[in-house]
Amino acid sequence: MSSCFGILVLRKAGHDASSLAREGLRFTHVRNPKQRWEGVSLGLEDCIFCKIAKGEIGALVYEDEFVAAFNDLNAQAPVHVLIVPKKHIARLSDVTDNEDACIMGKVLLAANKIAAERGIAEEGYRVVVNCNEGAGQSVWHVHFHLLGGRKLGWPPG
Numbered sequence: 001m002s003s004c005f006g007i008l009v010l011r012k013a014g015h016d017a018s019s020l021a022r023e024g025l026r027f028t029h030v031r032n033p034k035q036r037w038e039g040v041s042l043g044l045e046d047c048i049f050c051k052i053a054k055g056e057i058g059a060l061v062y063e064d065e066f067v068a069a070f071n072d073l074n075a076q077a078p079v080h081v082l083i084v085p086k087k088h089i090a091r092l093s094d095v096t097d098n099e100d101a102c103i104m105g106k107v108l109l110a111a112n113k114i115a116a117e118r119g120i121a122e123e124g125y126r127v128v129v130n131c132n133e134g135a136g137q138s139v140w141h142v143h144f145h146l147l148g149g150r151k152l153g154w155p156p157g
């Protein structure tokens with residue numbers, strides 16, 4: 001996916017900085033007054049979860065062919081692990097085909113394995129995906145929060 005870097009997308013196509021950020025894409029404004037076009041240079045190099053999943057930064061607590069997992073920087077429970085597909089998918093609602101649906105299944109299998117490894121499988125754990133801003137999504141690479149190790153209230157805030 002990182003080969004997407006450098007692609008020009010004309011502003012006419014309806015993209016702006018925030019719509020691109022929601023795809024996990026870097027926005028760099030490009031303007032050519034002579035030819036009277038405007039555009040954006042975009043790439044996935046800046047997706048923090050892609051970098052973590054590739055092992056370029058941070059530390060993984062689980063990894064397989066399709067999935068990577070790491071501790072949340074701002075843990076909300078004694079166990080708070082983020083589980084991500086290695087493939088860059090910006091949000092859960094972008095999962096529309098069987099291939100990506102299978103990858104989401106791999107993420108859930110990883111959640112079960114990690115919960116067992118962390119000793120929270122019996123007492124109970126929660127898997128949460130925030131999809132889009134209204135639900136609290138703040139990083140535009142789909143991620144499943146695995147939470148446990150304390151009593152979890154319901155409904156969530």
Ligand code: AMP
Binds near residue numbers: 058070075130
């Ligand atoms: P969400 O608000 O559902 O998009 O969740 C994003 C989560 O990513 C938050 O819980 C953040 O604490 C966490 N987070 C952001 N950046 C990092 C990072 N570099 N390493 C680990 N967790 C992160």
